[in-house]
Structure formats: structure tokens, C-alpha cells
Amino acid sequence: AQTVTQSQPEMSVQEAETVTLSCTYDTSESDYYLFWYKQPPSRQMILVIRQEAYKQQNATENRFSVNFQKAAKSFSLKISDSQLGDAAMYFCAYEGSNYQLIWGAGTKLIIKP
Amino acid sequence: GAVVSQHPSWVICKSGTSVKIECRSLDFQATTMFWYRQFPKQSLMLMATSNEGSKATYEQGVEKDKFLINHASLTLSTLTVTSAHPEDSSFYICSARDGGRQTGTEAFFGQGTRLTVV
Numbered sequence: 001a002q003t004v005t006q007s008q009p010e011m012s013v014q015e016a017e018t019v020t021l022s023c024t025y026d027t028s029e030s031d032y033y034l035f036w037y038k039q040p041p042s043r044q045m046i047l048v049i050r051q052e053a054y055k056q057q058n059a060t061e062n063r064f065s066v067n068f069q070k071a072a073k074s075f076s077l078k079i080s081d082s083q084l085g086d087a088a089m090y091f092c093a094y095e096g097s098n099y100q101l102i103w104g105a106g107t108k109l110i111i112k113p
Numbered sequence: 114g115a116v117v118s119q120h121p122s123w124v125i126c127k128s129g130t131s132v133k134i135e136c137r138s139l140d141f142q143a144t145t146m147f148w149y150r151q152f153p154k155q156s157l158m159l160m161a162t163s164n165e166g167s168k169a170t171y172e173q174g175v176e177k178d179k180f181l182i183n184h185a186s187l188t189l190s191t192l193t194v195t196s197a198h199p200e201d202s203s204f205y206i207c208s209a210r211d212g213g214r215q216t217g218t219e220a221f222f223g224q225g226t227r228l229t230v231v
């Protein structure tokens with residue numbers, strides 16, 4: 001069975017600085033997708049970034065980028081130029097052949113003004 | 114992006130009564146919808162996968178007779194919590210994908226429903 005692990009329950013970063021959130025996963029599948037979702041205090045889940053496992057190039061969306069290490073089964077999220085609006089819970093998620101999302105425990109990101 | 118509307122946003126009900134939560138895909142057809150439960154400060158727990166026109170697939174440990182799921186159309190799935198008890202109090206979230214079973218596409222989420230059973 002697939003598992004997703006986020007080992008950082010909480011992270012804090014100064015506004016305008018860079019922070020990296022960690023995520024590791026375990027799977028025997030070779031083709032899958034990885035996601036980072038953001039859940040702000042409103043609790044609305046918002047897609048931050050998506051990575052296809054067969055693509056070696058790391059996904060980037062504006063200030064958000066990932067470091068995808070397939071062999072190490074690692075999928076970290078880097079947030080550059082952190083903004084107050086980035087404060088939220090961040091969840092790493094895995095999707096394999098059964099199209100269900102497997103979720104990590106989440107990391108609470110605090111932005112210090 | 115696509116919109117999934119979940120209603121109500123919050124509901125308080127008396128113990129022993131039933132509560133229905135609706136999840137609608139507003140601008141796309143969702144062959145498959147997912148229902149999650151989220152406890153405070155925890156991750157999402159998949160309760161069931163709802164397929165249009167067929168019975169829902171429940172995850173292990175989820176009581177199908179307590180959490181009734183109906184997916185009667187391509188744009189509507191409902192979750193009914195029957196004979197609710199205080200331990201059913203939680204945050205319930207639905208999600209759907211545009212195009213149904215296509216993997217790797219973005220899952221769109223409803224706003225969630227906070228259920229409080231008193």
C-alpha cells in the first residue's frame with residue numbers, strides 16, 4: 001500500500017524568505033502523480049502544484065516549485081518570497097493507478113511578518 | 114478552474130436525526146466524487162468513492178448504513194449521515210474530477226461542511 005509522510009508538523013518562515021516543506025512517499029508503482037494542496041483557515045482545499053512521476057523536470061508555478069527525487073521517493077515544496085497569504089496547512093498527496101488520493105498528515109506553515 | 118459547491122457549509126442537528134450534505138459540480142460532469150472526513154488539525158480521511166449510477170465504494174471501517182451516499186446524476190452526489198450522534202461531529206469534504214476517472218488531473222474540492230451533533 002502507498003503511504004505519504006510529512007515529517008514537519010509545523011514550519012515558520014519570515015515574510016519574503018524561502019521555506020521548504022518535506023514529503024516522502026512509498027510506492028511500488030512506476031507511474032503516478034504527486035500533488036501539494038493548500039488548506040487556508042477557510043478550509044477550502046486549493047491545488048498548489050502537481051508533478052507527474054514520468055517527468056524528470058521539476059514542476060514550477062510562480063513562487064512555488066518542487067524538488068522531485070523519484071529514486072529517493074521525495075517530493076519537497078519550496079515557497080520563495082513567502083507572503084502572509086501563504087499561511088495555511090499544506091498537504092502532500094499521492095495518486096496512483098486507482099485514482100484515489102493518499103494524503104500526508106500536513107504541515108502548518110506560519111508566516112512571520 | 115472548475116467549481117464544486119458543497120451545501121450546507123455548517124449544520125447543527127440533534128442526536129438521532131439525519132443530515133444530508135450535497136456536493137455539486139457546477140460547470141463540469143463528475144463521474145466520480147469522493148467524500149472525506151477531516152478531524153481537527155488532521156489530514157483528510159477518505160470515506161467513500163461515489164460513482165454516478167452505481168453504489169458507492171466505502172473504505173474499510175466506514176459504516177455504509179450510517180453514511181449513505183447517492184450519486185444520482187453526473188453533477189450531484191449526496192452524503193446522508195443517518196441517526197447522527199455526537200461522535201459524527203466533524204468536517205466533511207467532497208471532491209470531484211472533471212472527466213471522471215482520469216488520473217493526474219486536478220481534484221476540485223467543495224467548501225466543506227462542519228457538522229455538529231448535539
